[in-house]
Structure formats: structure tokens, C-alpha cells
Amino acid sequence: MDPIVRMLETVLDDVRGRDAGGVADYIPSLAAADPERLAFAVVGPRGRVTSVGDDDVEFTIQSVSKPFVLALALEELGRDAVLARVGVEPSGEPFNAISLGAGTGRPANPMVNAGAIVTSSLLGEGDEFSRAETIVAGLSRFAGRTLTVDEEVYRGESETGHRNRALAYLTRSHDIIRGDVPTVVETYFRQCSVLVTVRDLAVMGATLAFGGVNPVTGERVVREDVARDVVSVMASCGMYDYSGEWLLRVGLPAKSGVSGALLAIAPSQFGVATFSPRLDRHGNSVRGIQILERMSGEFGMHVFEPHEAIATPGIRIDRSEGRVVVHLGGELAFSGAERMIGLLSDLADGAVTDDTILVDGSELARAHPAALELLRRQLEVHGGRLHFLD
Numbered sequence: 001m002d003p004i005v006r007m008l009e010t011v012l013d014d015v016r017g018r019d020a021g022g023v024a025d026y027i028p029s030l031a032a033a034d035p036e037r038l039a040f041a042v043v044g045p046r047g048r049v050t051s052v053g054d055d056d057v058e059f060t061i062q063s064v065s066k067p068f069v070l071a072l073a074l075e076e077l078g079r080d081a082v083l084a085r086v087g088v089e090p091s092g093e094p095f096n097a098i099s100l101g102a103g104t105g106r107p108a109n110p111m112v113n114a115g116a117i118v119t120s121s122l123l124g125e126g127d128e129f130s131r132a133e134t135i136v137a138g139l140s141r142f143a144g145r146t147l148t149v150d151e152e153v154y155r156g157e158s159e160t161g162h163r164n165r166a167l168a169y170l171t172r173s174h175d176i177i178r179g180d181v182p183t184v185v186e187t188y189f190r191q192c193s194v195l196v197t198v199r200d201l202a203v204m205g206a207t208l209a210f211g212g213v214n215p216v217t218g219e220r221v222v223r224e225d226v227a228r229d230v231v232s233v234m235a236s237c238g239m240y241d242y243s244g245e246w247l248l249r250v251g252l253p254a255k256s257g258v259s260g261a262l263l264a265i266a267p268s269q270f271g272v273a274t275f276s277p278r279l280d281r282h283g284n285s286v287r288g289i290q291i292l293e294r295m296s297g298e299f300g301m302h303v304f305e306p307h308e309a310i311a312t313p314g315i316r317i318d319r320s321e322g323r324v325v326v327h328l329g330g331e332l333a334f335s336g337a338e339r340m341i342g343l344l345s346d347l348a349d350g351a352v353t354d355d356t357i358l359v360d361g362s363e364l365a366r367a368h369p370a371a372l373e374l375l376r377r378q379l380e381v382h383g384g385r386l387h388f389l390d
Contacts (some may be wrong), residue, residue, distance in 0.1 A: 001068045003377030004208040004338065007370070008040050008052040011291055019286040021278035021286035024258040027156035030277075033059070033260070039198040039275040040291060043206035045268075047215035051199050059275060060153045060194040062257030063095060063116070063283075065139060067190050067238070068204060071212075071230045072138040073122045075222040079229060083123065083177050086115045088233050095240045095283055098167065105174020111237040111255065114167040120191055121177045128183050134189035139194055141211040142204040144217045150193045157189035164188065198261070198275040205263045205271025231265055235303070242282040250293050251302030262288030266301050269334065298370040315343065315364070323356045329363040337371040341378045360389045 016038055025031040037059075041051035073082050091099040091108035099108040099115075107115035123138075124131030132149065140147045168185045171177045177184055196204075207214045212227040214220075222230075234253035239246040246254060252264040260277030262285045272295070274288035296302055314329030324347060328340065347357055359375070376388060 002050070003341065003374045003380075004042070004050050005052060005375065007374060008042070008050065011176055011294060012038055012040055012053050014227050014294075015290045017275075018287055018290065019278065021280050023260070024279060024283070026160055029153045029156050030060075030135045030148075030259060031291050033277040034225045037260070037275060037277055038287060040273075041198045041202035041254045042270055042272045043215060044270045045210065045215060046207075046271045046339070046342055047218075048338075048342070049199050049203060049216065051202070053198075054275065055198050055204045057275070058150075058190060059226045059259045059261065059277075060150050060257075061139070061194045061196045061201075061261065062192045062259045063111070063113075064196075064201060064255050064257040064261045065135075065194060065254050066111050066116045066119070067208070067230050067234050068139055068142050069116065069123065069135055069191060070119050070233065071142075071208070071222045071226050072135065073119050074226045074229060077122060082119070085122070086110050086118045087180075088237070090236050090243055092241055092244075098170065100170060100174070105171055105176050107171065107176075109233060109237040111233065112240070113164055114171060116207035117164060117168050117188045118171055118176055120188045121179050124187070125362065128186035128190065129178075131183065131187040135187070135191050136194055139191075139204070141219060142207050142214065143196065143200040144203050144214050144219075145200070147194050147196060147200070149190050150195050152192050154193040157193055158186060161185065161189055163344075179344045196261075198273045201261055201275075202271045205273060207271070209267055209269060209271045209386050211268075222307075228267075231267060234265065239284055240282050242280075242284055246284075246289070250289075251304055252292065252296060254292070255304070256284040256288070258283050258286045260288070262292065264292050266303070269301075270338070295334075298368065300368045300371075301334060315340075317347075323358060325358045327360045327361055329362055332361075332364055332371045332375075333368055334371055337374045341374055344375075344378055356387065358387050358389055362389065376380060 023033045037054045039053035087109050109115050110119045124134035137198045168181045172181050208227045211224040212222040231253045238255040254264040256262045262274045264272050276285045276287035276292050278286045282288050314328040318325045
């Protein structure tokens with residue numbers, strides 16, 4: 001078995017039995033979600049999508065759409081035009097709070113509902129269907145495949161979304177929203193009802209992680225500066241009134257949604273997503289938080305942890321007399337391990353029958369034990385062809 005898959009499955013198994021939290025209940029279709037669903041996916045710099053659990057189950061993107069719609073607005077209008085209508089400061093309040101600037105009516109940030117509705121209003125023209133089509137097309141480019149709207153969830157969003165309508169009218173009273181309020185709100189409801197899988201979200205996150213380029217399709221979706229700005233807002237605001245503690249404990253820019261999705265990003269390393277519908281009081285996935293907190297600790301993912309080299313550890317390959325020696329230098333973290341596994345697999349698959357491939361880790365300045373274990377497991381996959389030199 002692929003060592004990364006084995007590792008992801010081990011993490012899922014460790015949290016599967018935890019049953020704290022409950023599903024969102026304000027929309028019938030969300031209330032009917034299976035609370036035991038659990039999935040995990042990661043996409044690294046090579047564009048490889050690795051996923052385990054219920055990775056083919058579709059769910060609605062909900063608030064995880066917010067950073068990507070922000071990215072589309074920044075790409076089209078520029079930072080100054082967007083910030084004229086929505087701020088980027090943490091609110092310290094729940095996702096549906098009335099969080100408007102005194103005297104200006106600007107929502108605190110694009111990750112709370114008021115700000116997200118304003119951001120949605122900046123995209124597209126015409127009726128709700130035309131505007132939503134523009135947004136869904138943009139989200140599809142991030143995901144690398146055509147996404148669609150769950151009409152049943154949309155109807156539930158529309159029938160129960162009175163607070164969001166109130167937020168929209170409040171911002172309209174300050175001339176913040178662009179367009180007709182009912183149209184803008186229905187567009188936002190459709191945006192939240194887009195169907196995705198955990199694999200889609202990991203690809204979308206990786207597109208931001210790698211400066212706006214989708215690592216699977218190779219398409220540049222947004223500019224590098226746009227991706228950087230969005231990831232910055234996610235770091236400070238993406239987990240609502242849990243954002244500060246999340247950054248302390250996990251240390252990754254992230255965004256959650258009430259369907260149970262949780263997306264996190266390690267810039268220049270990977271996009272990772274989890275899906276588990278049980279939510280805590282902040283509206284964040286309980287088991288998703290547990291998974292990513294563990295991964296961050298084991299693989300040194302925290303963005304403020306000191307690193308000598310992250311995504312590209314030093315590699316030198318010597319070949320002589322029927323043997324290949326791969327020398328590793330620098331620091332080995334998760335993305336470096338993923339890169340090395342790909343390199344070692346290519347070497348082993350292309351080696352002459354009697355070639356011996358030796359992996360020399362003596363020059364590694366520091367190696368996270370879990371990342372090193374992935375490499376050791378990769379050696380086992382190739383049945384003795386690869387040998388690790390301590």
C-alpha cells in the first residue's frame with residue numbers, strides 16, 4: 001500500500017470513534033447528513049491527489065466557497081476596489097454575526113456571512129442564475145472539473161436564509177452591496193450550494209497554496225498576489241471566533257463550512273481537506289480539527305515553525321557500478337517526503353534489474369519522524385530494491 005495512503009487511513013481510524021458535536025440543523029438537507037461520514041485528502045506540488053475514507057461523497061461547499069469567491073473578486077477588480085466594500089480584520093464573532101464597521105457599513109472581513117455576501121455581489125451581472133454561473137465557473141477552475149449546484153440544498157438555503165437577507169439589506173443601506181439585494185442573496189445561496197468532494201477541496205486549496213496555479217491541470221486560475229492575499233485573510237479570519245486558537249494550535253490558513261468541510265493550506269507545500277459533518281459550537285468540524293491538529297504536530301506544518309528548507313530538500317544523486325546513492329540534505333517535512341517518495345518510485349521503477357538504490361540521510365539537518373517514516377515505508381513498497389542508510 002502507498003505509504004501516504006496508509007498514513008492517512010491511520011489518522012482517520014484514530015478519530016473515527018469520536019462522536020462529539022452534531023450536524024448543522026437549520027436546513028433540512030444538512031440536518032439529514034450522515035454524521036459518521038469521514039474523509040481526508042491532500043494534494044502536493046506534483047499535482048497528485050491522495051485521499052481516503054468517504055472521498056467520493058459529494059456535499060455542499062457552504063462557507064468554504066468564501067475564500068475562492070474573494071479570489072475571483074480580487075482577480076477581477078483589484079485589492080483596493082474590494083477593500084472599499086469589505087474589510088480584512090478578524091471579527092472575533094460567529095459567522096452570522098452583524099459585523100459592520102461603524103459609520104461605513106463595511107463587513108469586518110470576507111469570511112463572515114455579511115462580508116461574503118458583499119464579495120459575491122461584486123461578481124457577474126444579470127439575474128441570480130447568470131451571476132451564480134460566473135461564480136460556479138470560477139470555482140470549477142479551482143477544482144479542475146465542472147461543479148454543479150445542489151438545487152435541493154439551494155431551496156433550503158433560500159427558504160431559511162432570513163438572517164442573511166437582513167445582513168444584505170443592512171449593507172445595502174450603506175451602499176456597500178452592488179446590485180439588487182434579492183438577486184445578490186439568491187446568488188450567494190446558490191454559491192453555498194455547490195457540490196464538491198473532499199478531493200475537490202484539496203485541489204482548490206492546493207491552487208491557492210501554489211500561487212494560483214492548479215497543480216493538477218496546470219492552469220493559472222488567479223494571480224500570485226491574489227492567492228497570497230486570500231491565504232492571508234484565511235489565516236486570520238477563516239475559522240470565525242476560533243481563528244486565534246486555531247492559528248496557535250494548528251498554524252495553517254484554513255476555512256471551514258457547516259456541511260463539515262475543513263480546508264487548510266501550507267503555502268508552497270500542499271492543500272489538504274477533511275470532511276466530517278459533526279460540528280462544534282463555532283460551526284467547525286470537530287474531527288476535521290482533530291485530524292489537522294495531529295497532522296500539523298507530527299509533520300511540522302505550523303507556518304511559524306522555523307524551517308531551513310521545506311518543500312525542496314537538497315537532493316544529490318550519484319551513480320556508479322550498478323548502484324545509485326540518493327543523498328538528502330536540508331530539512332525533511334511532509335511536502336519534502338512526498339517529493340522524495342515520487343523521486344524514489346521513479347528511480348526504482350526505472351532501475352536496471354540488479355541496480356541497488358541507497359538513500360543517504362546523513363546530511364539531513366532535521367527530519368520530522370513522521371516524514372522519515374513515510375520514506376521508510378516507501379522503501380518497503382519496492383521489495384528491497386531501496387535501502388536507507390542511517
